[in-house]
Amino acid sequence: MGDDAQGRPLGVVVGGSLTQGVEVRLDSGASVEDLKVGTFVTIQGARHRFMGVVTDIALDSADPRIKHTPPPAGNSFIAQVVSGTVAYGAITVSPHVTLPAALGDDDPPLAAKTIPSHFSRAYTASQRDVEVVFGKEDERHFWIGNPLDMETKVCLDMDELVKRSIGVFGKTGTGKTFLTRLLLVGILQRGRASSIIFDMHSEYGWSGQDTDRSRQVKGLKQLFPAQVSTFTLDEASSRRRGSQVDEVLRIGYQEVEPEDVQMLRETLNLSEVAASAAFNLEREFGQGKWLLGFLALQDRAAVHDLAEKVQVNPQALLSLYNRLDGLRRYGFLVEQAGPDAAAQIIQHAEKGRHVVLEFGRYGNDPTAYVLVSNLLSRRIHQRYVALKEEAEGGGGREPRPLVLVIEEAHKFLSPAIASQTIFGTIARELRKYNVTLMVIDQRPSGIDPEVLSQLGTRLTCQLENERDIDAVLAGAPGGRQLRSVLSRLESRQQALLFGHALPMPVVVRTREYGSDQSYTQLGRRLGVGARRPGLPGGTEIETAEARLEREIKDLF
Amino acid sequence: MARVGEVTQTASTGFTVQCYKLYAAPALGALVRAGGTPASGDSGIGGLAAGSSPNPLIPAGHGQQQGFTGTVVYGVVCRVSTEPLDPGRPVLARGESAATEEELYRSNPQLERLLTSRFEVLIIGHQDAEGSRPFLPPLPPRVHSFVYGCNPEEVAQCTARLDFLHLLLGPGLIAADEVVGACLRGAAQAHSDPDQFLLRAGRALAGELAQDLPRLNAILHRVAPW
Numbered sequence: 001m002g003d004d005a006q007g008r009p010l011g012v013v014v015g016g017s018l019t020q021g022v023e024v025r026l027d028s029g030a031s032v033e034d035l036k037v038g039t040f041v042t043i044q045g046a047r048h049r050f051m052g053v054v055t056d057i058a059l060d061s062a063d064p065r066i067k068h069t070p071p072p073a074g075n076s077f078i079a080q081v082v083s084g085t086v087a088y089g090a091i092t093v094s095p096h097v098t099l100p101a102a103l104g105d106d107d108p109p110l111a112a113k114t115i116p117s118h119f120s121r122a123y124t125a126s127q128r129d130v131e132v133v134f135g136k137e138d139e140r141h142f143w144i145g146n147p148l149d150m151e152t153k154v155c156l157d158m159d160e161l162v163k164r165s166i167g168v169f170g171k172t173g174t175g176k177t178f179l180t181r182l183l184l185v186g187i188l189q190r191g192r193a194s195s196i197i198f199d200m201h202s203e204y205g206w207s208g209q210d211t212d213r214s215r216q217v218k219g220l221k222q223l224f225p226a227q228v229s230t231f232t233l234d235e236a237s238s239r240r241r242g243s244q245v246d247e248v249l250r251i252g253y254q255e256v257e258p259e260d261v262q263m264l265r266e267t268l269n270l271s272e273v274a275a276s277a278a279f280n281l282e283r284e285f286g287q288g289k290w291l292l293g294f295l296a297l298q299d300r301a302a303v304h305d306l307a308e309k310v311q312v313n314p315q316a317l318l319s320l321y322n323r324l325d326g327l328r329r330y331g332f333l334v335e336q337a338g339p340d341a342a343a344q345i346i347q348h349a350e351k352g353r354h355v356v357l358e359f360g361r362y363g364n365d366p367t368a369y370v371l372v373s374n375l376l377s378r379r380i381h382q383r384y385v386a387l388k389e390e391a392e393g394g395g396g397r398e399p400r401p402l403v404l405v406i407e408e409a410h411k412f413l414s415p416a417i418a419s420q421t422i423f424g425t426i427a428r429e430l431r432k433y434n435v436t437l438m439v440i441d442q443r444p445s446g447i448d449p450e451v452l453s454q455l456g457t458r459l460t461c462q463l464e465n466e467r468d469i470d471a472v473l474a475g476a477p478g479g480r481q482l483r484s485v486l487s488r489l490e491s492r493q494q495a496l497l498f499g500h501a502l503p504m505p506v507v508v509r510t511r512e513y514g515s516d517q518s519y520t521q522l523g524r525r526l527g528v529g530a531r532r533p534g535l536p537g538g539t540e541i542e543t544a545e546a547r548l549e550r551e552i553k554d555l556f
Numbered sequence: 557m558a559r560v561g562e563v564t565q566t567a568s569t570g571f572t573v574q575c576y577k578l579y580a581a582p583a584l585g586a587l588v589r590a591g592g593t594p595a596s597g598d599s600g601i602g603g604l605a606a607g608s609s610p611n612p613l614i615p616a617g618h619g620q621q622q623g624f625t626g627t628v629v630y631g632v633v634c635r636v637s638t639e640p641l642d643p644g645r646p647v648l649a650r651g652e653s654a655a656t657e658e659e660l661y662r663s664n665p666q667l668e669r670l671l672t673s674r675f676e677v678l679i680i681g682h683q684d685a686e687g688s689r690p691f692l693p694p695l696p697p698r699v700h701s702f703v704y705g706c707n708p709e710e711v712a713q714c715t716a717r718l719d720f721l722h723l724l725l726g727p728g729l730i731a732a733d734e735v736v737g738a739c740l741r742g743a744a745q746a747h748s749d750p751d752q753f754l755l756r757a758g759r760a761l762a763g764e765l766a767q768d769l770p771r772l773n774a775i776l777h778r779v780a781p782w
Contacts, residue, residue, distance in 0.1 A: 028759060062766035069769060077780040078773065081758030086766050 006042075007124035010035075010091070013043060013116050021055050021092040021481055022115050024122045028084020032057050032091070038148055038485045038496075038507035040125035041093045045116030051109070051125060051133055052095035053505065055481035061087040093122065094481040096504030099132055109133050109503050127152045133503050142186030144179075144497065145508030154497070154508045156457070158186055161501035162193040162401050164456025165427050165437040167409075169444045169472050174461035175493050177203055178210075178513050180405070180440055181220070183459070184354070185522045188224050193401035194349040195438075196380065197356045198373040200363040200407040205230040205356035206243035210514050217514040220356060223523045229348045233332040233372065234360020249357065250334045251341045253295075254288035255375060261324070263374045263421050266411065267367040268323040274316040284310050292335065295325060330368055342379030349380070349402055370411055377404055378422040381435055388433045401434045409439035410446030418448030427451040445471040457499030462489040478505070563590055563701040564674070569728075570631060571696055573703045575673040581636045585738025587706040587714055588677055591697035592628035627684045629697045630706070630714050631677035632724060634735045638673045645670070677703075678729060680720035690719035711746035715753075718760035725764055733771065736761070737778030744781070754781050 010030045016022035022043065026032065035054055043050040061067070066087050071078040095116065097109040109132060130152040135141040141155035166183070170176045181204060187193055197204050197220075205228070206219045221228045221244060229246045232238040238245045258278035261268075265275045278290070284306070285293035297303055303321050307314035327333055348355050357376075362368035380402070390396035406412060406423065418424035426437050428450070439455070441447060445467035453475045460472050469486055473479035476498055482505055486496050489507065498505035512518045560580060565572035571590065575581050582588055640647050647670075651660035661667055682693035706714065714720070724736050740757050744750035758776055765772040 063769045065769050069773070071773070075777075075780060077755070077758065078776045080755060081762055081776055082772075085759050085762030086769065086772065 007126040010041065010122045010124060013118060013120045013122060016115060018115050021094040024091050024093055026089035026091065032059065032089035035091060036148060037488050040130055040147060041122050042125045042129050043093065043095065043116040043120050043122045045120045049099040050095040050112055050116050051097050051099055051129055052093040053485065054091050055094045055484055056092035058090045060090045094478050097133055099129065139190065142190060143511060144182055145510040148507055148509060154506050156186060156501040158190040158192055161457050162187060162403055162436060164500055165454055167455040167458040168438065168440045169463060170461025171442050171463055174491055175510060176440055176461055177208065179459055179461065179495055179510055181513055182511055184220055185223065187403060188220065188227055188354055193403050194352055195354045195403040195405055196345060196349055197405040198369065198407065199356050199358050200369050202241065202358040202360055202363060205358050206241065215514065218519060220354060223519060228354045228356060230356045230358060231345065232358040232360060233362050237360030238358055243358065247344060249332060249341050251332055251372065251375065253292045253333060253335055255341065256291045258282050259378065260371055260375050263370050263412065263417060264367055265417065266414065267370055270320060270323055271316060273313055274320040277312040277317050277320050280310040280312050291324065294321065297321065330362065342376050345376060346380055346383050350400065352400060366411055373406055374412065374422060381422055381426060384433045384435045399434050403436050403438050405438040407440045409441040410443050413439065413447045413451045415448040418451050424448065424451055427454045444468050447471065449474060457501040459495050459497045460486060461495045462491045559702050559704050561703050563697050563699050563703060566696040566699055568692055568696055570676060570678045572674055572676050578668050578671055579638065579673050581673045581675040582633050582705050583742065584633055584636060585735050585742050586633045587711050588631055588633060588703050589706055589710065590629045590701045590703045592626045627682055627693055629679055629682045629693050631679045632735060632739050633675050634678045634729055635676040638671055640670055641672050678724060680723050681714065690717050708746040711743055715743040718757055721760055721764055733775050733778065736775050740779045751781050754779055
């Protein structure tokens with residue numbers, strides 16, 4: 001690909017539509033084999049310059065008879081003459097943005113609302129075009145990867161990213177975790193928002209595994225020791241992994257609320273009646289006391305008596321008892337927890353720190369993961385609603401934007417329960433209360449479509465299941481064309497990104513994470529709060545020691 | 557380049573030329589030039605002295621090619637014939653006793669006068685005061701216009717643009733495919749990179765005949781350089 005203002009000429013626009021994409025007939029010099037689905041193309045229209053991506057590649061001919069009488073095999077002259085003239089390559093380009101008329105103009109690229117006129121010339125996009133569209137890495141933009149076959153950086157607008165919920169999808173082993181790590185580093189670097197990460201497999205906090213290369217990669221705590229607090233539910237596991245843990249989290253039985261039981265319906269295999277019995281129990285025992293009171297019952301007879309008292313089907317209550325009794329095996333659930341677990345986490349988040357909650361051995365237990373993340377998120381959300389309302393009433397400052405990161409999101413956001421859970425609420429309420437979600441999942445089809453439609457930015461690695469692909473692309477402009485791009489992603493290090501944080505959909509080779517050089521680049525802080533004397537623009541690389549020293553100085 | 561004959565019949569799309577010498581017609585597909593006035597006496601009839609006086613009936617032009625003024629018409633030889641001058645006197649076989657054809661002609665010197673070679677030319681463009689134009693001139697060359705073969709430079713210049721193929725491929729021309737083939741083969745030799753020229757010409761033909769693949773194939777087979 002060229003570095004010139006204009007890329008390599010490809011062909012001319014011969015037809016198409018805004019919904020189906022623009023058809024470009026390739027010149028005889030341009031081979032279909034040099035183009036890929038997802039390649040960026042610029043089209044010089046009469047008044048606008050358009051940029052789009054190749055969504056389909058085809059072989060066409062002016063005379064259908066060529067299929068029946070192809071040029072003789074031995075005659076390369078005839079083959080050469082015919083290809084590109086009678087038989088030609090054609091591509092479909094989906095135009096996404098219009099570029100400033102003249103290079104160097106400061107106008108931002110706008111979403112394309114029309115298409116180039118007939119016979120406009122199409123070119124491969126130059127590095128400069130891509131830079132104009134995806135911006136340069138700066139305080140607001142975070143470099144997430146590179147377009148295929150190009151060295152230009154694709155940058156996400158981090159302000160836009162955290163304003164709405166984010167979805168990271170892809171089947172196992174396609175690089176979801178690495179992509180998420182990069183996003184979290186981006187949020188950390190820019191300092192625009194705090195994040196709370198429900199780290200199911202303990203791979204974001206201290207260190208994670210790069211199974212492809214059989215090596216350990218640094219987690220957020222190692223890169224940003226001063227900004228990241230790690231909590232653990234399983235102290236022993238964290239200690240074994242050498243993870244530096246700031247706090248061990250304990251949750252009191254009194255903190256579990258009937259809404260949490262609703263969330264556990266699927267993992268505990270509870271009927272609707274059984275799950276809603278928890279509300280009756282709360283009425284009976286009182287808020288904060290119901291679970292302990294319920295589990296204190298000694299035998300079946302006691303449960304039957306209680307069922308009669310609270311007017312619940314005894315079988316349903318018994319099954320609820322049996323399932324909830326299983327919660328006793330969780331070491332993090334204690335009768336008398338110290339300070340409120342959620343409050344501790346909120347305290348850290350309000351200070352602008354990023355909290356990673358490691359689940360240790362409980363990560364493999366969906367019930368524990370759902371219970372804890374739901375319980376904490378609900379409390380966090382309540383706190384943020386209060387803070388926001390105070391701020392609106394003039395009684396406080398606006399709460400700092402918060403991103404809640406959840407894995408296996410379909411367990412929280414399945415159509416059956418999304419409307420009742422806090423995550424469904426957060427996803428729908430959007431940024432009203434400055435809390436947004438980052439959902440990470442390998443089965444997006446299991447997530448409530450209403451929630452999916454609220455995701456502002458979607459980043460998806462390879463997906464194979466048709467339903468998953470449909471789910472991810474639902475509601476995305478040009479979804480049909482993106483489908484062909486998405487279904488052809490490679491299984492590693494490639495992702496299709498689209499949504500609010502980007503001017504147009506793009507396939508990227510995700511940025512490298514794991515080498516010393518990548519740590520140096522990723523470990524620096526830019527953006528809000530990072531500008532200090534001696535750090536012009538926050539772009540200088542700051543060592544961990546220097547940062548620690550500076551933070552101590554700032555504190556006192 | 558040598559003068560080969562004179563226009564004896566003329567029409568908007570082409571003209572017929574009678575050669576000065578028997579069998580001296582240019583090859584099928586060759587490029588010829590008619591009309592225009594030589595600015596200098598540099599041309600002759602197959603080596604004979606040429607008339608160099610300017611013709612007052614031909615409008616004067618400027619910036620012309622090869623020292624010619626006025627409208628110069630270019631065409632491609634599309635049919636060559638040799639026939640008796642007098643249609644009422646059919647040609648008779650005479651060589652029964654002759655050992656070779658050359659001997660036959662030597663022993664019948666009158667044949668040079670009784671027979672004549674003619675060729676038909678399809679006009680492919682012209683050059684006027686404004687420059688070279690790849691389409692038919694407003695008027696064809698006059699009867700008795702001198703006709704010259706084109707030298708390689710003229711051929712290269714006239715065939716640089718391939719618009720003439722459209723005129724050649726038009727209806728009405730018998731064996732048009734042969735003429736196109738012969739013309740392109742000959743023109744290629746005048747270009748610095750013949751293969752490249754043929755490829756370019758082939759693509760232009762493909763554009764013209766995109767809907768007629770068998771015909772395109774037939775012509776390409778005639779011009780294929782490799």
